[in-house]
Amino acid sequence: MDFSLTPEQEAFRTHVRSWLKANMPPEWSERLVASSDIPRPEAYELLRRWQRQLYEAGFIGLTWPKEYGGRSLTFMEEMILHEEMALAKAPPILNVLGVGMAGPTIIAYGSEAQKKRHLARILSCEEIWCQGYSEPNAGSDLASLQTRAVKDGEHFVVNGQKVWTSLAHVADWMMLLARTDPDAPRHKGITYFLLDMRSPGVTVKPLRQITGDPEFNEVFFDNVRVHESQVLGGVNNGWQVGLTTLMYERLALGFGLQVRLRIALDGLIEMARRMEKHGRVTTKDPLMRQKLAQLWIDTECLKLTGARAITRLLRGEMPGPEASTGKMGWVDTHQRLQEIAMEIQGPYAQLPRGSDWAVEGGLWQYSFLRSRANSIEGGTTEVQKNIIGERILGLPKG
Amino acid sequence: MDFGFSPEQEMLRATARKFLENECTSSYVRDRMIEPGGTTDEFWAKLAEQGWLGLIYPEEYGGSGLNFVDLTVLMEEMGRVVMPGPFFSTVLLGGLAILEAGSTEQKKQWLPKVATGQTKVALAWTEPNARWDAAGVTAAAKPANGGFVLSGTKLFVLDAHIADVLVVVARTTEGQQPERGVSLFLVPQGAAGLEVKLLPTMDQTRKLCEVALHDVRVPASALLGPKDGGWPPLGRVIERATVGLCAEMCGGAQKVLDLTVEYAKIRIAFGKPIGAYQGVKHKAADMLVDVENAKSLTYYAAWSVDENVPEAALAVSMAKAYASDAYRKVAGAGIQLHGGIGFTWEHDLHLYFKRAKSSELTFGDATYHRERVAQLINL
Ligand SMILES: Cc1cc2nc3c(=O)[nH]c(=O)nc-3n(C[C@H](O)[C@H](O)[C@H](O)COP(=O)(O)OP(=O)(O)OC[C@H]3O[C@@H](n4cnc5c(N)ncnc54)[C@H](O)[C@@H]3O)c2cc1C
Numbered sequence: 001m002d003f004s005l006t007p008e009q010e011a012f013r014t015h016v017r018s019w020l021k022a023n024m025p026p027e028w029s030e031r032l033v034a035s036s037d038i039p040r041p042e043a044y045e046l047l048r049r050w051q052r053q054l055y056e057a058g059f060i061g062l063t064w065p066k067e068y069g070g071r072s073l074t075f076m077e078e079m080i081l082h083e084e085m086a087l088a089k090a091p092p093i094l095n096v097l098g099v100g101m102a103g104p105t106i107i108a109y110g111s112e113a114q115k116k117r118h119l120a121r122i123l124s125c126e127e128i129w130c131q132g133y134s135e136p137n138a139g140s141d142l143a144s145l146q147t148r149a150v151k152d153g154e155h156f157v158v159n160g161q162k163v164w165t166s167l168a169h170v171a172d173w174m175m176l177l178a179r180t181d182p183d184a185p186r187h188k189g190i191t192y193f194l195l196d197m198r199s200p201g202v203t204v205k206p207l208r209q210i211t212g213d214p215e216f217n218e219v220f221f222d223n224v225r226v227h228e229s230q231v232l233g234g235v236n237n238g239w240q241v242g243l244t245t246l247m248y249e250r251l252a253l254g255f256g257l258q259v260r261l262r263i264a265l266d267g268l269i270e271m272a273r274r275m276e277k278h279g280r281v282t283t284k285d286p287l288m289r290q291k292l293a294q295l296w297i298d299t300e301c302l303k304l305t306g307a308r309a310i311t312r313l314l315r316g317e318m319p320g321p322e323a324s325t326g327k328m329g330w331v332d333t334h335q336r337l338q339e340i341a342m343e344i345q346g347p348y349a350q351l352p353r354g355s356d357w358a359v360e361g362g363l364w365q366y367s368f369l370r371s372r373a374n375s376i377e378g379g380t381t382e383v384q385k386n387i388i389g390e391r392i393l394g395l396p397k398g
Numbered sequence: 399m400d401f402g403f404s405p406e407q408e409m410l411r412a413t414a415r416k417f418l419e420n421e422c423t424s425s426y427v428r429d430r431m432i433e434p435g436g437t438t439d440e441f442w443a444k445l446a447e448q449g450w451l452g453l454i455y456p457e458e459y460g461g462s463g464l465n466f467v468d469l470t471v472l473m474e475e476m477g478r479v480v481m482p483g484p485f486f487s488t489v490l491l492g493g494l495a496i497l498e499a500g501s502t503e504q505k506k507q508w509l510p511k512v513a514t515g516q517t518k519v520a521l522a523w524t525e526p527n528a529r530w531d532a533a534g535v536t537a538a539a540k541p542a543n544g545g546f547v548l549s550g551t552k553l554f555v556l557d558a559h560i561a562d563v564l565v566v567v568a569r570t571t572e573g574q575q576p577e578r579g580v581s582l583f584l585v586p587q588g589a590a591g592l593e594v595k596l597l598p599t600m601d602q603t604r605k606l607c608e609v610a611l612h613d614v615r616v617p618a619s620a621l622l623g624p625k626d627g628g629w630p631p632l633g634r635v636i637e638r639a640t641v642g643l644c645a646e647m648c649g650g651a652q653k654v655l656d657l658t659v660e661y662a663k664i665r666i667a668f669g670k671p672i673g674a675y676q677g678v679k680h681k682a683a684d685m686l687v688d689v690e691n692a693k694s695l696t697y698y699a700a701w702s703v704d705e706n707v708p709e710a711a712l713a714v715s716m717a718k719a720y721a722s723d724a725y726r727k728v729a730g731a732g733i734q735l736h737g738g739i740g741f742t743w744e745h746d747l748h749l750y751f752k753r754a755k756s757s758e759l760t761f762g763d764a765t766y767h768r769e770r771v772a773q774l775i776n777l
Contacts, residue, residue, distance in 0.1 A: 001467050001701050002400045009399075076399060269777070283777045286769075293768035296775055297695070297716045304694035307401040315402065322690045329687060382676070388686055389679035393659045396674040 003307075005080070013080050019057055020088040025050055028091050039094050040366075041213060044170060047094035051125035060099060061123040064107060069120035075310050082259040089263050097167065098122035098129035100256075102175050105245045106194075109233035114194065118173070130171035132162040132195070132219060133242065139164075140383050142177070143186040143239065147221060149178035149193065156180070156193070156231075158201075158224040166377075168204045168217040171197050175245060176226075177238050190238035194230045201225075211369045246379065257330050258302040264337055264367070265299050268292070271360060272344050282344050291340050298333040302326065321392045328384050331374045338364070338371040401697070407471050414475035417448065422479040424746050430482040431602035435560055437483030442515050451489055452513025455497060460510030466638060466700040470645040477649030480749045482603040484518050486646070487556035490639040492519025495565040499582050499623030499631035508563070508584075520561035522552040522585075522609045523632065530636075530762050532576035532629050537611060539568035539581055545617040546570075548583060548591075551610050554760075558607035559596045562587055566611065571626050580629040582622040589614050601756035603749060637714050638703050640761050644696040644717045647725040647757050651689045654732040654750050658682060661736055672735070681731050688724035695720050712774040719767035722758040729754040 005013065027046055039047050054060050055069075062077045064070020071077070084090075093099060103122045106114055121127040138145040147160025158178055168174070174195040181189030197204070201224035206214035233241035269292060272282040282288050309323040341364045342349040353362035375381040389395045403411070421441060430436050445451050454469050455461025476485065493512040496504055496519065511517035527534050537550025548568050558564055564585045571579025585592060591612040599606050623631055659682055662673030672678045695717040702713040729751040733740035740747045758764070 001402065001404070001697065003701065005399060269775075272777075283772075289772040289777055290765065290768045292777055293719070293771040293775070296771060297720055297768070298691075300698075300716060301691045301695050301720060304401070304698050305691055307399065308694055308697075311400055311402040314400070321686060322694065325687045325690050328683075329691065382680070385680040385683040386676070388683035389673070389676075393673075393679075393682055393686060395659065395662055395679050395682060396671050398670075398674045398676060398679070 005076075009076055009080060012077055013084060016059065016081055016084040017088070019059075020084060020090055023053060023057070024088060024090060039092055039096075041215070043091070044094065047091055048125050050091050051094050054093070055124045060093070061103065061119075064103065064119065064123070068107070068115050069123045075313055079259075079306075079310060082256045086259045086262045092260070093125075095122060095125045095128045097131050097175075098125075098127070098173075101131060101245045102129040102173070102194075105175070105192075105241060106232065108244055109192075109241050111229075113229070114232065118194070127172040128167060128170055129173045129175065130165050130168045130197070131245070132165055132168075132174040132176040134164045135161060136163050140380055142242075143190070145177055145179060145190065147176075147178045148182070149180050149191060149226070151180070151228075152225075154228050155225045156191075156228065158193075158195070158221040158226055160221050162219040162221075164207075164216045164377075165204075165219050166216045168197070168219050169206050169214065173197060174219070175242075177242050180238075181236050184236065187239040189236055190242070191235050192232045192238035192241040193226050194232055195224070195226055196230075199224050199226065209370075210372060211366055213366075257334075258299075258306050258326065261299050261302065261330065261334060261337070264334070265295055268295070268337060268341055268344070271341070271364075275344050275346075275359070277344075277346065288340075288344070291343075295333065295337055295340065298329070298336075302329050302333060305329065321388075324384075324388050324392050327378065328381060328388075331381060334374055335371045338368040342368055403467070403471060407468060410468060411471045411475060413448075414450075414472050415478070417444075418475055418479045418481065422476075422481050424749075427480055427482055427603060427749065434596055434605065435483075436557065436603070436605045437560075441483065445485065446513065446515030449513075451485070451515055452509070454489070455493070455509050455513055459497070459505050460513040465704040466641055467697070467704055469642055470697060470700040473642045473645035474649030474652070477646030477753075478653040480603050480650060480746075480753050484520070484557035484560060484605075486639070486642065487520050488512060488518045488561070490642045491521035491556065491635065492561065492563070492565050494635045494638060495519075495521055495582060495632065496584075496622065498634050499628065501623075504584070504622060517562045518557065518560055520555055520558040520564045520607075521567070521635070522555045522558060522564045523567040523636075524552065524554045526551055526553045528554070530766065532580055535567050535569050535576070535580050535629075537566070537568045539570045539583060542615065545615060545620070546583065548585070548611040548614040548616065551608065553606075553608050555607045555609045557605050558594045558609050559605065564592075564609065565622060566609075567628060567632060568611075577629045579626050580632065581625050582628040582632065583616055583620045584622050585614060585616055585620065589616070591615070599756070601752035603753060604756050636761055637711060640714050640718050641696065641699045641703055643757055643760060644692070644699060644714075644721040647721040647754070648689065648693045648696050650750050650753055650757075651685075651692060651721075651725045651728040654728050654747065655682070655685045655689050657747065658685065658732045658735050665737075678735055681735060685728045685731050688728050692717070692721040692724040709774075712771060715767040715770040715774065718762060719764045719771060722764040722767070725754040726758050 025046060059081055061070035062073040066072045099122060103119055106118055133142055135145050149156040149158045174197055176193040176195040177190055179189050180191040201222040203220040205218045207216055208214050275282045277285050305322050306326055312320055345359050348359045351358040351362060352365035355362060390397055449462050450472060452461035453464050457463045496508050525534055525536060539546040539548050548566060566583045566585045568581060569579050570581040573579055591614040593610040595608045597606050597608060662678055663671050665672045699713040699717040702710040733747050733751060739745050
């Protein structure tokens with residue numbers, strides 16, 4: 001057991017730290033929200049530039065192969081980067097679905113041409129990706145998706161609808177799951193496409209969320225033609241390929257999120273020090289101290305459990321049970337953190353952005369509302385528990 | 399970074415599991431529960447033979463010189479079988495107090511005998527006021543004839559009734575800062591005025607005593623460490639012992655999860671194994687999360703005390719806060735998911751449930767440690 005870094009890793013940390021110090025976008029610190037880890041529409045342009053800058057400095061795609069724009073480094077460097085970004089309260093990465101999901105899946109299943117075409121542009125944020133999995137009648141039960149892709153010469157013709165598609169309104173490409181063989185068993189007739197969002201017949205309709213922001217969308221396909229070279233991982237093999245994406249989602253996005261929880265917690269504690277409850281500073285209230293301490297413990301714990309999982313990866317071992325608990329733990333802690341942010345504000349918690357008396361510009365109200373999605377997006381908590389029960393503990397299917 | 403166990407540690411785990419499965423069976427545990435001793439000479443000698451009684455003591459004092467991460471592995475396995483007996487009290491409390499506070503001579507005198515199993519040492523620290531801070535130490539040690547006279551009552555003392563010698567925590571100086579006037583004394587069993595009474599306990603695998611000090615006279619040489627300077631070494635002992643306790647708790651919680659999952663696969667209700675029902679499956683998933691998280695914090699705490707990092711105290715309190723809640727919840731859920739059989743004396747689950755409770759309450763529960771965390775992060 002050893003928590004020390006190699007001299008190279010230490011040097012990498014120092015490098016990241018000083019780079020971040022010199023390059024943090026000044027506009028960001030102003031709008032800085034302790035709790036903001038979700039790209040918001042008014043920040044898209046800034047975030048696009050920010051990711052480009054990170055890419056040019058060599059900080060995006062650390063674990064990706066060099067020949068496709070990555071650095072061929074390990075998850076350790078990835079973890080160090082995320083930690084430093086959290087410490088510096090750096091802006092998040094805009095093309096998070098591209099970097100966290102589309103890219104790794106293309107690396108795993110893509111043809112040489114596909115890798116050359118897409119990977120570097122994902123890292124540089126030149127092309128933003130969205131994930132077209134969920135449909136009105138296929139969410140948790142994804143395998144029941146109905147969007148059809150019918151072969152026509154060298155093309156497939158796509159008809160149907162996706163929903164809750166985050167970032168589709170700014171995306172250039174979509175990871176699209178569509179049914180290519182309606183007669184095959186449910187999991188066997190699905191194909192994974194790389195879809196150009198500018199293709200004729202693609203219509204994106206933003207949906208307003210609980211926050212009031214239109215962050216996700218409906219996407220309609222009306223006779224959209226996709227060339228067969230855009231199939232990823234083989235026709236009717238889409239379920240397998242799609243699952244790989246989800247695995248990366250939980251792994252790669254997972255530990256970035258855990259580290260960013262620290263930003264939110266630090267911000268929360270700062271706020272608690274400034275706010276009073278019943279005439280005394282909130283951090284001196286015994287019940288609040290209990291709650292804040294528990295958040296601290298849970299945040300550290302997620303980091304440590306993540307470190308155990310990464311250790312296994314670095315050793316080349318199979319992921320252990322600890323690898324599967326991260327998303328659930330993060331969801332629980334983050335939602336509780338946001339609830340406590342409201343509790344700390346007391347009656348002020350009712351005032352969002354735009355209210356004269358809003359605390360910290362009303363930004364916590366946004367993150368509080370946004371956090372309700374955490375237990376739904378990327379697989380609901382109930383589904384996560386099914387997976388842990390069945391795959392990790394070996395309990396029978398219901 | 400490598401946050402995992404070494405091959406040697408995995409080997410220690412395998413050896414310990416095999417040994418304890420053979421030697422510390424449910425019926426062995428149950429026999430010890432109803433006897434005052436809590437262990438047998440034969441079993442104790444075997445622990446010594448394995449080198450476990452001196453595992454964490456330096457080689458010059460008859461130990462193996464291993465560290466707390468190694469000990470964590472061993473104690474997880476001990477917790478897994480709810481091992482009864484004075485291992486925790488002798489090795490991690492009394493013995494460790496001698497190691498942390500004693501002179502070279504005292505260490506040479508006592509520790510090799512602890513390691514070989516000849517001597518058991520208890521730590522008589524807490525009192526009826528049930529406080530974990532220095533102000534809780536009110537038993538008095540007054541100078542007399544070049545030595546000291548000890549008086550007062552110690553409560554919740556683990557295994558004092560079978561100890562050969564007790565490390566008694568007493569106040570030598572009253573003052574504004576309670577941490578300043580605490581001293582440690584070695585008091586042999588049978589000393590005049592020392593009265594040890596075994597108390598019935600809910601967790602019968604842990605034997606608690608009341609220790610009454612009726613003007614017990616000890617020579618100056620009984621002083622363990624500097625006069626008035628006993629609190630800092632005691633703090634280190636408690637910090638380290640708490641790590642061991644957390645490891646035991648993790649091992650116990652893991653075993654409850656294992657038992658429950660096994661049962662959920664074979665118990666049929668409404669035509670299906672109960673594990674197929676989400677009310678059961680999701681609870682089991684929650685148990686897994688609790689167990690894995692408690693382990694992460696405990697392993698980190700063990701590493702922290704080994705490396706003496708500045709945040710060691712914080713790491714220990716985080717682990718104890720989490721493990722206290724986790725073991726209690728997991729043990730309770732284990733009973734729930736077993737139904738009626740889980741409520742019987744015959745099933746082993748109650749051993750874990752009771753151990754979870756006694757461990758939770760030992761050296762501060764989750765609420766106590768969360769407050770400590772709050773202090774240590776400067777809230
Ligand atoms: C903010 C946000 C962003 C999103 N972004 C994207 C995106 O970019 N791309 C994309 O494809 N999707 C996206 N989603 C969709 C998300 O993946 C789905 O909402 C999610 O998988 C749940 O599906 P559903 O909404 O159809 O709910 P349902 O599947 O209908 O679930 C409803 C309820 O039933 C429960 N339930 C369902 N099945 C079971 C079961 N077997 N056992 C126990 N309980 C069950 C669920 O847990 C839930 O509580 C996003 C969602 C949100 C909220």
